[in-house]
Amino acid sequence: MEITIRPNDSFWLYSRLFNIPLILIEQSNPELDPTQLAVGQTVLIPGYRAVTYQIALNDTLWAIANRNNIPLDALLLTNQDIDPSNLQVGQTISIPERVTNLVIGDLNNYTYDKMIRDLNNILSVYPFIARNVIGNSVMGKELVELQIGNGDKEVHLDGSFHANEWITTSTIMRFINHYALSLTNNQPIRGLSLLPLYNTTRLSVVPMVNPDGVNLVINGASAAGEFQQEVLDINNQNEDFSNWKANIRGVDLNNQYPALWEIEAARKPDSRAPRDYPGPEPLTEPEAIAMAELARERNFLRVNAFHTQGEVIYWGFEGYEPPESRIIVNEYARVSGYRPIQYVDSYAGYKDWFIQEFRRPGYTVELGSGINPLPFSQFEEIYQESLGIMLANLYL
DSSP states (O other): OEEEOOTTOOHHHHHHHHTOOHHHHHHHOTTSOGGGOOTTOEEEOTTEEEEEEEOOTTOOHHHHHHHTTOOHHHHHHTTTTSOGGGOOTTOEEEEEEEOOSOSOOOOSSOOHHHHHHHHHHHHHHOTTSEEEEEEEOTTOOEEEEEEEOOSSEEEEEEOOSSGGGTHHHHHHHHHHHHHHHHHHHTOOBTTBOHHHHHHHEEEEEESOSOHHHHHHHHHOGGGGGGGHHHHHHHTTTOSOOTTOOSOTTSOOGGGOSSSSHHHHHHHSOSSOOSSOOOOSSSSOSHHHHHHHHHHHHSOEEEEEEEEESSSEEEOOSTTOSOTHHHHHHHHHHHHHOOEEEOOOSOOSOHHHHHHHHHOSOEEEEEESOSSSSOOGGGHHHHHHHHHHHHHHHHHO
16 A cells, blocks of 8 residues: 655554554665655555555544544554545545455466466455566566565475476465465464564575476466477477476476486477477476576575475585475475475476575475366365475574
């Protein structure tokens, strides 16, 4: 919600008026110096929307504020062009309304377009969330990273490396909305107060690493644009792309990393395929490159890559994982019920490369159980199981 600064206003005043933590207001307005606010400047208040209301007979601003359980000064702040002593029936005013519910809803068949729509809605209500573009897919879609938090400790979470595992993006997006809602309403999640975690941890999230592939799985060959004939050829002219894991060029993005890549290359398909083809060499695909560059540019203490399925957590790679990896995965297992597995006969994945490159904890979390793509009927169960992991990623 936008407001206009008046004489003697301050972020501290807005924090008191709207009962929003001061740090969230500061983070929502990074271009403004809190010590040098100027009359007429625009300030974003997170966690609120301005709703219109028409003045009725005998209305007063005091009565309207009282009915809506908001301070009178909050109403005066959002209606500075109104003469409180001369309200007219039918006159339109703006009432600040606290957002108390999730702003995203339809998480089924979660295409890139749905994600972008929901991101825009989330960012409009919670401007303390930073949005970055870390690269582009083969088809030019922006690879979006969100950053949430004001701490020095940086941790990372991503989803939909594999196209038919798009439910991981739905899970992550629900959490982003849930987290922001908790912060602005001072509502604990599973007994945890989130504001202290916001102040100590900066969470990096790439909700959808493989947007071209996700759209192909959900919308079919028409979503491939100029690659339509190519994907049909790769898929043996089968119009059903539900088993497609790769990016739009038929390269498996989670087999793209220089972490014993040659082992995967020797035993996996040697040409473009719906799944498992590791590419002609490591890091040929723009999506995989963007994720590697993101890790190199930041100082992630750990990464979590969400996949499906199996209800297991893979956490080791060739002995490069540090001792704390075991402590962390045991906590993940405790809060999710998932089974930790240290080593598996699989290489060249994002968490493998991260562990090898940085000697820091990395995890592949396999959500849910069954056959990919998992039915959306599992979503609520998956969300509740993974919620503990996502929270633990903030407090560990």
